[in-house]
Amino acid sequence: MQPAVFLDRDNTLIANDGDLGDPNQVRLMDGVAGALKRLHDAGYRLIVVTNQGGVARGKYTEEDVDAVHQRIAALIDEAAETDGMLDRFYYCPYHPQASVEEYRRDHPWRKPHPGMLLQAARDLHIDLAQSWLIGDQPRDIQAGRAAGCRAILLNHGRSRHEPAEQRAEDATEEATEIAGTLESAVEVILNAAPARASTTARRTNLADDVAPAPTPMPASHSPRDVPDDTLRQMRQSMQELAEEIRLERMQRGDFSPLMMVAVLFQLLALLLALLGMLQLEQPAAFMNWMIGAGLVQLLVITTLLFDARR
Numbered sequence: 001m002q003p004a005v006f007l008d009r010d011n012t013l014i015a016n017d018g019d020l021g022d023p024n025q026v027r028l029m030d031g032v033a034g035a036l037k038r039l040h041d042a043g044y045r046l047i048v049v050t051n052q053g054g055v056a057r058g059k060y061t062e063e064d065v066d067a068v069h070q071r072i073a074a075l076i077d078e079a080a081e082t083d084g085m086l087d088r089f090y091y092c093p094y095h096p097q098a099s100v101e102e103y104r105r106d107h108p109w110r111k112p113h114p115g116m117l118l119q120a121a122r123d124l125h126i127d128l129a130q131s132w133l134i135g136d137q138p139r140d141i142q143a144g145r146a147a148g149c150r151a152i153l154l155n156h157g158r159s160r161h162e163p164a165e166q167r168a169e170d171a172t173e174e175a176t177e178i179a180g181t182l183e184s185a186v187e188v189i190l191n192a193a194p195a196r197a198s199t200t201a202r203r204t205n206l207a208d209d210v211a212p213a214p215t216p217m218p219a220s221h222s223p224r225d226v227p228d229d230t231l232r233q234m235r236q237s238m239q240e241l242a243e244e245i246r247l248e249r250m251q252r253g254d255f256s257p258l259m260m261v262a263v264l265f266q267l268l269a270l271l272l273a274l275l276g277m278l279q280l281e282q283p284a285a286f287m288n289w290m291i292g293a294g295l296v297q298l299l300v301i302t303t304l305l306f307d308a309r310r
């Protein structure tokens with residue numbers, strides 16, 4: 001398990017106010033490569049999580065999204081002079097009001113839902129409690145917080161009281177920090193104490209953790225890549241649970257050998273007591289039978305105790 005920084009794409013890593021499907025139009029924002037290199041060197045996995053509703057609106061295709069992501073990865077590696085800076089891209093092409101029918105739905109991967117972060121945590125063994133999200137929109141912050149991460153809202157130097165920021169008021173409240181630039185967001189992360197709700201080893205132990213082998217170019221993942229796998233895992237978990245319940249029931253209803261012995265001893269104790277009752281006129285004999293019955297009754301109790309502790 002290791003920490004990650006989840007990065008929004010548009011207006012966090014690259015300048016893009018419109019529908020970008022052309023890799024040649026990719027422009028990194030100022031200082032991005034240097035800021036990401038600091039996180040990379042500090043041991044954070046860097047994972048891009050981006051809504052790509054332009055696919056749902058028919059502005060560009062998933063192949064275009066992939067090409068843009070390859071371009072972003074290459075530009076960042078080039079500027080930072082390091083290979084494989086970005087570990088992975090996750091994007092959500094769905095939109096509830098899509099014009100392209102096959103993409104018309106809400107989806108757990110679509111921010112503000114945390115689906116992309118949760119999937120990345122499963123795929124790359126990420127400790128969400130020690131991870132961060134950086135984004136410029138309220139939905140980014142909401143997704144990060146819903147996944148259990150700390151979240152930094154980029155306001156690009158705007159005051160929180162300007163009208164443009166008004167709609168982000170809720171997210172501003174929810175954000176762990178507000179930063180003017182990606183560089184200052186990185187500063188916040190590197191100076192922060194580890195989260196108290198840590199579920200894993202500290203960053204200094206990262207070298208011992210098992211990590212997937214780095215790939216030269218990060219893969220771009222859409223929800224289509226995982227549903228079958230996720231469903232299969234869920235089905236398997238349900239089956240395991242059902243099997244566990246079945247075994248538990250069987251054990252409870254089980255008539256164990258010890259229980260059989262206890263029943264036999266109990267019958268013997270009753271028989272001895274009955275025989276003793278027939279000797280009422282001879283007190284000595286009566287006492288002997290009754291002592292015998294009492295001893296066997298003790299055996300019954302002992303056997304039952306052993307059975308209960310089994």
Ligand SMILES: [Mg+2]
Pocket residue numbers: 008009010011012135136137
């Ligand atoms: Mg954005």
